[in-house]
Amino acid sequence: MWEDAQAPLPLDDRGLAYGDGLFETVLVRDGRPLLWEAHLARLARGCERLGFAMPEDLEALPARAGDGLKVLKLIVTRGGGGRGYLAPETPHPRLRWQLGDFAPRHERWAGVRARHCALRLGIQPALAGLKHLNRLENVLARGEWSDPTIAEGVLCDSDGRLVEATCMNLVWRRNGRLETPDLSRCGVAGTLLAALSERHPIERVRVGPEALEEAEAVWLLNSVQGVWPLLRLDAADGRCLRRWSPGGALDELPALAHPLLGYPGP
Amino acid sequence: MWEDAQAPLPLDDRGLAYGDGLFETVLVRDGRPLLWEAHLARLARGCERLGFAMPEDLEALPARAGDGLKVLKLIVTRGGGGRGYLAPETPHPRLRWQLGDFAPRHERWAGVRARHCALRLGIQPALAGLKHLNRLENVLARGEWSDPTIAEGVLCDSDGRLVEATCMNLVWRRNGRLETPDLSRCGVAGTLLAALSERHPIERVRVGPEALEEAEAVWLLNSVQGVWPLLRLDAADGRCLRRWSPGGALDELPALAHPLLGYPGP
Numbered sequence: 001m002w003e004d005a006q007a008p009l010p011l012d013d014r015g016l017a018y019g020d021g022l023f024e025t026v027l028v029r030d031g032r033p034l035l036w037e038a039h040l041a042r043l044a045r046g047c048e049r050l051g052f053a054m055p056e057d058l059e060a061l062p063a064r065a066g067d068g069l070k071v072l073k074l075i076v077t078r079g080g081g082g083r084g085y086l087a088p089e090t091p092h093p094r095l096r097w098q099l100g101d102f103a104p105r106h107e108r109w110a111g112v113r114a115r116h117c118a119l120r121l122g123i124q125p126a127l128a129g130l131k132h133l134n135r136l137e138n139v140l141a142r143g144e145w146s147d148p149t150i151a152e153g154v155l156c157d158s159d160g161r162l163v164e165a166t167c168m169n170l171v172w173r174r175n176g177r178l179e180t181p182d183l184s185r186c187g188v189a190g191t192l193l194a195a196l197s198e199r200h201p202i203e204r205v206r207v208g209p210e211a212l213e214e215a216e217a218v219w220l221l222n223s224v225q226g227v228w229p230l231l232r233l234d235a236a237d238g239r240c241l242r243r244w245s246p247g248g249a250l251d252e253l254p255a256l257a258h259p260l261l262g263y264p265g266p
Numbered sequence: 267m268w269e270d271a272q273a274p275l276p277l278d279d280r281g282l283a284y285g286d287g288l289f290e291t292v293l294v295r296d297g298r299p300l301l302w303e304a305h306l307a308r309l310a311r312g313c314e315r316l317g318f319a320m321p322e323d324l325e326a327l328p329a330r331a332g333d334g335l336k337v338l339k340l341i342v343t344r345g346g347g348g349r350g351y352l353a354p355e356t357p358h359p360r361l362r363w364q365l366g367d368f369a370p371r372h373e374r375w376a377g378v379r380a381r382h383c384a385l386r387l388g389i390q391p392a393l394a395g396l397k398h399l400n401r402l403e404n405v406l407a408r409g410e411w412s413d414p415t416i417a418e419g420v421l422c423d424s425d426g427r428l429v430e431a432t433c434m435n436l437v438w439r440r441n442g443r444l445e446t447p448d449l450s451r452c453g454v455a456g457t458l459l460a461a462l463s464e465r466h467p468i469e470r471v472r473v474g475p476e477a478l479e480e481a482e483a484v485w486l487l488n489s490v491q492g493v494w495p496l497l498r499l500d501a502a503d504g505r506c507l508r509r510w511s512p513g514g515a516l517d518e519l520p521a522l523a524h525p526l527l528g529y530p531g532p
Contacts, residue, residue, distance in 0.1 A: 006277065007274075008273075008274035008275060008276055008277055009274060009275065009277070009282060010274055011272065011274055011275070011341070011362055011364060012364070013282075014405075015282055016275060016279075016281055016282045016341070016399070017289070017341075017399070017401070018285075018399065018400075018401035018402060018404070018405050019284075019285035019399055019400050019401060019402055020401070020402060020405050023283070050402075050405075050406075051409060075277070075282070075283075084408070084433055085401065085404040085405045085407070085408035085432055085433055086408045086409070087405060087408075087409060096277055098277060098278070119392055120389075120390075121388075121390075122387075122388020122389050122390040122424070122452070123386075123388050123389065123424045124386075124387075124388040124403065124424075126385055126403070126406050127402055127403070127406075132402055133282070133283070133284065133285055133402075134284075134285050134400035134401070134402045135283070135284035135285060135286070135351065135400070136284060136285055136286060136316075136393055136398055136399075136400045137390065137392070137393070137400075138284070138351040139280075139284050139286050139316075139351045139353060140316075140392050140393075141351075142350070142351040142352045142353075143317060143352070143353055158388070158389045158390075158424070166351055167350055167351055186388070
């Protein structure tokens with residue numbers, strides 16, 4: 001399977017035609033993958049939900065990264081065949097992967113500015129949580145701003161409930177509790193969030209965007225960049241909604257999460 | 267641009283990574299494309315909405331089909347580059363195309379059976395109407411049944427409003443009027459529907475699925491298969507909701523639409 005695992009995909013691959021597939025981006029340090037079990041678990045869940053077999057023999061892949069900090073990107077598609085949207089009865093999934101050098105944006109570990117996006121995510125429980133290849137909503141949301149001092153965009157669903165940021169999950173502390181948006185209707189279930197949730201009580205809640213302004217601390221997180229504390233949140237029109245002071249309460253989540261990635265604590 | 271227009275796309279193409287692109291499937295008879303202006307118009311609208319340039323020189327492409335009935339599939343992606351979901355400032359879109367022999371399923375012109383799908387389409391006005399490459403909802407919906415006597419699946423949005431079928435638009439006659447679902451929140455704005463709407467009054471309505479059961483005639487249509495009159499509509503659980511008699515009122519839309527595709531009338 002690996003012989004051509006970096007070859008281009010044929011034009012009739014359903015991954016290109018319909019986004020009929022999944023991907024993972026895995027942080028790899030000196031050939032050792034971080035949060036590997038969480039990545040494999042999400043990929044397996046995605047394959048099951050989409051109805052094709054998980055590729056075998058992924059285990060030995062990260063070791064190919066060699067020394068240094070890398071990101072391993074895996075793409076798994078349903079392969080070719082079928083009749084239009086109708087998938088073939090016996091799919092032959094394709095695996096592709098890429099390895100790239102990686103340096104986290106460590107200046108953002110001290111805190112960032114984010115904004116609300118105008119785009120609302122469509123509600124789709126059948127795909128919620130998966131890291132599938134249908135990511136136009138994320139692309140459009142990320143296209144809403146070009147100011148490089150804005151690190152991320154916060155997304156609500158079409159019912160106005162908080163979901164995630166364009167490529168990171170959201171966690172906040174409010175009324176003494178750690179909370180994160182319910183992801184059963186849309187959004188990507190991040191692997192760093194999953195690993196943290198296994199170790200610490202983080203409540204999944206259905207709330208509107210005002211929850212962020214009420215929070216003592218808000219964090220953006222994913223498995224390659226780590227945790228970015230929020231110092232400032234803007235509305236989609238640029239108005240500042242809330243500021244938080246660096247350090248203090250904002251240090252909580254990095255202290256819990258960064259050891260899982262081998263990144264320095266606050 | 268055409269020199270490599272059938273080559274596979276590189277692995278880092280955003281069309282594969284995120285479904286960041288569009289497609290068209292065009293019926294071509296003896297090198298002459300049908301509804302070509304409508305296909306180009308939808309593609310141009312998509313490129314504008316996604317924010318990259320429409321490929322030039324598409325005009326001469328259908329002539330390559332030669333004699334016979336073919337389907338020309340065009341895929342246009344934003345190309346490579348960017349930083350994650352952030353698109354490159356100056357995208358270099360890629361065009362790919364495929365030509366295949368085609369025979370319409372003419373036995374379905376006499377009438378078909380359809381069912382409601384359990385899946386509900388997410389509401390996303392930013393992408394509504396476009397034939398973009400994020401089609402997992404359609405793939406999952408089409409996966410809901412395998413009975414070959416069921417020709418299509420009818421889809422509602424997450425608010426329960428009628429939208430389309432998995433790969434066809436819906437038109438019906440009710441209370442003396444031709445109606446079709448409003449597609450401003452989700453669904454694909456089909457080119458045959460667009461061409462018919464230019465020539466005949468077809469009202470765009472926001473209605474629930476019961477509108478179909480109230481209709482004197484219901485049709486499924488797209489620009490390659492033509493028009494399929496509905497003889498029977500089932501619920502997602504298989505219960506028959508309504509039957510219609512062949513011929514009579516069901517002949518209306520094929521009589522209007524099939525000449526646009528060079529297909530025989532009823």
